[in-house]
Amino acid sequence: MEQEYGCGILCLNRIPSGGPEMVWESKEHKNRSGLSPKGVWSEDADMSLKIENLEVKLQKENILQEISLDIADGAFVSLLGASGCGKSTLLKCIAGLLEAEKGSIRIDGKEMNGVPPEKRGAVIVFQDLRLFPHMTAGKNIAFPMRIKNVPKERQREQVRRLLEAVRLPGYENRKIREMSGGQMQRVALARALAAEPKLLLLDEPFSGLDENLRAEMGELVRKLHRENGLTTVLVTHDKQEALKFSDRIVLMSGGRILQQDSPREIFRHPVNREAAEFFGRMNYIQSGEEVIGVRPFDIRILPEGEDCMVKKISFMGETAEVILDTPKGEIFCTAVSGTLEELGLVPGSRVGMEMKSGSRLSVRVP
Amino acid sequence: MKKKGKVTDVILAVFVLLIVVPAVVMAVWVFTERWAWPALMPQVFSLRAVKEIFGRCEALLRLLLSSMVISSAVALLSVVIGTMTARALVLYEFRGKGLISFLTILPFMVPATVFAMGVQITFIKMGLNNRITGVILAHLICSLPYAVRLITDGTAAVGDRLEEQARVLGASAGQAFFQVTLPFLVPVLLSSFSMAYIVSFSQYFLTLLIGGGQVKTFTIVMVPYLQSGNRNIACVYSGIFLGITLAVFAVFEKTAEIWSRNTDAEFYA
Numbered sequence: 273m274e275q276e277y278g279c280g281i282l283c284l285n286r287i288p289s290g291g292p293e294m295v296w297e298s299k300e301h302k303n304r305s306g307l308s309p310k311g312v313w314s315e316d317a318d319m320s321l322k323i324e325n326l327e328v329k330l331q332k333e334n335i336l337q338e339i340s341l342d343i344a345d346g347a348f349v350s351l352l353g354a355s356g357c358g359k360s361t362l363l364k365c366i367a368g369l370l371e372a373e374k375g376s377i378r379i380d381g382k383e384m385n386g387v388p389p390e391k392r393g394a395v396i397v398f399q400d401l402r403l404f405p406h407m408t409a410g411k412n413i414a415f416p417m418r419i420k421n422v423p424k425e426r427q428r429e430q431v432r433r434l435l436e437a438v439r440l441p442g443y444e445n446r447k448i449r450e451m452s453g454g455q456m457q458r459v460a461l462a463r464a465l466a467a468e469p470k471l472l473l474l475d476e477p478f479s480g481l482d483e484n485l486r487a488e489m490g491e492l493v494r495k496l497h498r499e500n501g502l503t504t505v506l507v508t509h510d511k512q513e514a515l516k517f518s519d520r521i522v523l524m525s526g527g528r529i530l531q532q533d534s535p536r537e538i539f540r541h542p543v544n545r546e547a548a549e550f551f552g553r554m555n556y557i558q559s560g561e562e563v564i565g566v567r568p569f570d571i572r573i574l575p576e577g578e579d580c581m582v583k584k585i586s587f588m589g590e591t592a593e594v595i596l597d598t599p600k601g602e603i604f605c606t607a608v609s610g611t612l613e614e615l616g617l618v619p620g621s622r623v624g625m626e627m628k629s630g631s632r633l634s635v636r637v638p
Numbered sequence: 639m640k641k642k643g644k645v646t647d648v649i650l651a652v653f654v655l656l657i658v659v660p661a662v663v664m665a666v667w668v669f670t671e672r673w674a675w676p677a678l679m680p681q682v683f684s685l686r687a688v689k690e691i692f693g694r695c696e697a698l699l700r701l702l703l704s705s706m707v708i709s710s711a712v713a714l715l716s717v718v719i720g721t722m723t724a725r726a727l728v729l730y731e732f733r734g735k736g737l738i739s740f741l742t743i744l745p746f747m748v749p750a751t752v753f754a755m756g757v758q759i760t761f762i763k764m765g766l767n768n769r770i771t772g773v774i775l776a777h778l779i780c781s782l783p784y785a786v787r788l789i790t791d792g793t794a795a796v797g798d799r800l801e802e803q804a805r806v807l808g809a810s811a812g813q814a815f816f817q818v819t820l821p822f823l824v825p826v827l828l829s830s831f832s833m834a835y836i837v838s839f840s841q842y843f844l845t846l847l848i849g850g851g852q853v854k855t856f857t858i859v860m861v862p863y864l865q866s867g868n869r870n871i872a873c874v875y876s877g878i879f880l881g882i883t884l885a886v887f888a889v890f891e892k893t894a895e896i897w898s899r900n901t902d903a904e905f906y907a
Contacts, residue, residue, distance in 0.1 A: 331731070367806045389805040402803035406821050406901040415817075416807040467807045 319381070320345040320503035321366065321471060326375035328358075328365055335361045336527045339375070343520075346501045348494070350514035352550070353524035359507040360399075362524075363473045366505070367394045380470055390419075393470035397477045401460040403448045409435070409459045410444030416467035434462040437496065454485045458492070465496065472497075474506045478513075490517055511551050515539065523547055555603050557627075568593070570628045571605035575615050577624015582617050598625060661880070667873035687870035702882075705856040708770060709838040712777040716834035717827050719778070720785030724793045727786075742786045745779050753779070754847050761848055768850040776848040777841050781834035788833065792826030821901050825894035832890035836883055856882075 319342050326339035336358045343349050351359045364370045366377055368389035377384040384392055395416075403412050410431050417427045435443055438458035448456065457477055464472060474493065478486045494517050497504050508514050514521050515535045522532040531543045542548035545556075548565055555566045573580075579599055586593040592612055596603045603625070617623065666680065667673070668688060673680035691698060726732070727739055745753075757776055758767065766772035796819055804814035842857045849858070856879065863872035 364802075369802050369805065388810070389802075390808045390810055392806075394806065396803070396806050398799075398803065400799065402799050404800060404803075404818060415804070415809075419808045419813060463807065 319343065320347070320379065321505075322376075322378040322381075323366070324376045324378075326362075326365065326377065327373045328361055328370060329373045330361070330370075334527060336365070336372075339529055341522060341529065341532065343503060343505065346503055347519045348497050348504045348506070348517060349520045349522060350518040351505060351507045351522050351524060352511060352514040353509065355509055357524045358527040359509075359524055360475050363396060363475050363505065363507055366392075366471070367396050367473060368392045369396075394473055395464040395467045395469035395471070396473045396475055397460050397464045399476045399479055401456050401477070403456055403460055403463070405448050407448070408444065409440070409446045409448065409451065409455075412448070412459055413463045413466050415463060430466060431462075434466055437465070438462045438492065453480055454489065457481065457489055461493070461496070465500070465502075470503065472502050472504045474504065476507050476509070479509075486513075493517070515551070523550060525550075553604055555605075557600050557603070559600075566603075566627055568604050568606045571596075571603060572626045572628060573605065573607060573612075573615065573617070574624035574626055578622050580623050580625045582619050582621045582623060584619055585612065585617065596623070596625060664873045664876055664880075667869050668877055670870055673869075687868075687874050691871065691874050701854060701856055701859055702878075704854060705839060708774055708777070708853070708855060709835045711774050712781055712838035713831045713835040715774070715778055716781045716785035717789070717831050720782060720789045720830055720834075721793075721823070721827065723782075723786050724789040727790055728793045729798050743783050745783045750780060750841070750844050754844055757844075758847050767848060768852040770849075770853055773845055773849045773853045773855075776844045777838040780841060780844065781837040784833045784837060785830040788826055788830040789823070792823055796822045824897050824901075828890045828894040828897070832886050835886055839883070839886075840879075 321341070321343040323339055323341040326336055326341075327334070328336040339362060351362060353359050361370060365372055366379075366384075368384065368387060372385075379392060379394060403409075404415065407415070413431045413434055414427045417430060422430070431444060432441075435441055438461055440455060440458050440462075443451075443455070443459070446455075448459075451459065460477065478489045481489060490513060493504070493506070496502070506514070506517065518535055520532060521535055521538050523530045523538060525546060530547045531538055533541070538547070539551050542551070542565075545554070545565070548554045553568050555568065555571070556563050557566060573582075573594065573596070580603075581597040582594060583597045583602070584595040587609065590609060591606055592609045594605050594607055594612070594617070596605060605625075615621075615623070669683050669685065670680040671682040671684035671686060673682075723742060727735065727742075754776075757779070761767045761772045761776070766775065798819075800818045801814040804818045805811070809817065839855075840857060841855075842861050845853060845855050845858055849855070851858075856875070860872065860875035860879065863875060
C-alpha cells in the first residue's frame with residue numbers, strides 16, 4: 273500500500289520558455305506515458321484497438337492531433353476530458369463515421385482505413401441514444417440481427433436474453449416513447465450488444481441521468497463488461513466515473529492526448545498541471561529549485577507547531593476544507609471533520625503541517 | 639388560430655371569394671349555352687358541352703391516361719432525383735455546394751418561356767423532340783425545384799443521426815437509408831410527389847414546344863378551348879382538371895397522414 277499511495281508529490285520544474293515539465297522517478301511509469309514519442313507496447317497481437325498518429329480535420333480545423341493509443345483486448349478504457357476536447361470525434365473516427373486526415377486505426381490487427389462502419393465491428397452507444405422511434409424496444413434490439421439475417425427464432429431468443437441482461441425482462445413490445453430515460457439507455461445498450469461488437473464505444477451515455485440511475489447504469493456496464501470480456505471505451509467528462517470503472521484512463525485536452533495510465537497512476541502521477549488539476553485540487557509548493565505538487569489530502573495538520581495559521585475552515589459534513597497560511601504560501605488541505613474537532617481548530621489557530629510523502633520523487637535540477 | 643380578429647376574417651373572406659367565385663362561375667358555365675353581357679344569369683342552359691366531351695369518352699380516357707403517365711413519371715423522377723440532391727446538399731460537404739444549392743431553385747426565378755427555346759434547340763439536336771421522354775425531361779426542369787426544396791427541409795429535419803447509428807450496428811448505407819431514414823421521409827416524399835405531379839400536369843407551353851403537338855396531354859387539348867370562344871367546353875375540361883388536382887392532393891396528403899400515424903413517430907423527432 274505504501275508503494276501505491278506513497279508517491280503523492282508531483283514535481284514541476286520551472287522552464288523559462290514554456291509551461292512546467294513533469295519529471296519523475298519511476299522508469300516503468302514513464303514508459304507508459306502517452307507523451308512518450310514512440311508507442312512502447314509494441315506487440316499488438318493482443319491489442320484490440322491500436323491507433324497511430326491519428327489526425328482529424330473538420331472544416332479545415334484540426335480536431336484531433338497526434339493521437340496514438342493502444343487498447344488491450346478486453347480492457348475497459350475511459351476517454352476523459354472537458355467537452356469539446358475531441359473525445360466524441362475520436363470515437364466516431366474509430367467507428368468509421370468520420371474520415372481521418374492522417375494516421376492509422378487498427379482493430380484486431382486489421383487496418384481500418386477505408387473500411388466502412390458496418391464492417392468494423394465497433395458499435396457506438398451515443399449520448400442521445402438514437403433508438404429508432406418507429407420500432408419497439410424488441411425490434412430495436414433485433415435490428416443488428418435482422419440486418420445479418422439471423423433466423424427469427426434465434427433473434428427472439430437473443431432479444432429476450434439481452435433484455436434480461438439489462439434488467440428489462442418482458443419489454444419486447446414496449447414503444448420507445450413509452451419508456452423512461454433509464455430504460456431507453458438499457459435498450460440502447462442491449463441493442464449495441466446484439467450487434468456482437470469487437471469494440472463497444474460508449475459516448476457519455478449516462479450523462480442525461482440523475483445520479484442514482486447513473487451509478488446503477490455504470491455498474492451495469494461494468495458488469496456486462498466483466499461477463500462478456502468486451503473491449504469497452506467509455507467517453508466521459510466525469511472524473512469519478514472514469515476513476516471508478518476503468519482499467520486505463522486516456523486524458524484528452526484540446527484534441528491531443530495529455531496522458532494515458534491506470535486510474536491510480538494518472539491521479540498520482542499527472543504529467544503536468546493541467547492533468548493534475550483535472551482530477552482535483554493541487555497545491556504547488558516551492559521547494560528549493562523546483563516546484564512540487566501536493567494533493568490536499570496528503571497534507572496533515574499537526575497540533576504541535578507554530579509556523580502555520582488556520583485561515584479558513586469550510587465545513588462540508590464528513591470532511592472539511594482548510595486553508596492554511598504557511599511560510600510557503602497559502603496551502604489548501606482537506607481533513608476529516610472529526611479530526612478537526614478533536615484538535616479544536618478554529619480560524620486563527622496556530623498549527624504545524626506535514627506532507628505525507630512516502631517515496632519522494634527525485635528531481636532534476638534545471 | 640387562437641384569436642381571430644376582424645382583420646383576419648376579412649382577409650380570409652377575400653381569399654375564399656377569390657377561389658370560390660371563379661370556381662362557381664366555372665361550374666355554372668359547364669351547363670351554359672349562352673350567357674351574354676350584361677345578364678347576371680345565363681340565358682340558355684344546355685348539356686351540350688358535357689355531352690360532347692363525355693360522348694367521346696374513350697378519347698378522353700386515353701388523353702387522361704397519357705397525361706397521368708407523363709406526370710407520374712415526372713413526379714417519380716423528381717422524388718428520386720430530389721432525394722439524392724437533398725441528401726448531397728444536407729449531409730455532405732463539397733466544393734461549390736452554395737452554387738449547386740442556388741442552381742436547384744433557379745427554375746423558380748426564370749420563367750419556362752425563357753429557357754424553353756434553349757431546351758427545344760438542345761432536344762432537337764439530341765433527338766428528344768416530339769417524344770414523351772423529351773416532354774418528361776422538360777417537365778422535370780419545372781418540377782425538380784419544388785421537390786428539392788421540400789425534401790431538403792425534410793432531410794435536414796430527419797438528419798443522419800439514426801443512419802449513423804444503423805451503420806455502426808452493421809447496416810450498409812442502403813440498408814440504413816431504406817430502413818431508418820425512409821420511413822420518416824415518406825410524408826415529405828408524398829408531398830413532393832403530388833407537387834411535382836401537379837406542376838407537370840399543368841405544363842402547357844413546354845409540352846407544346848417540346849412535344850411539338852405529337853405528345854398530347856390534357857392541358858394541350860384544353861387550352862385551345864379556353865382561347866377560342868368555347869367557354870362551356872373549356873369549363874368542362876377545367877372542372878375535370880380541378881377534380882384531378884384535388885384528388886391527387888387529397889390521396890397523397892391522406893396517405894402521408896395515415897403513414898405518420900402508423901409509424902408512430904414524430905416527423906421532426
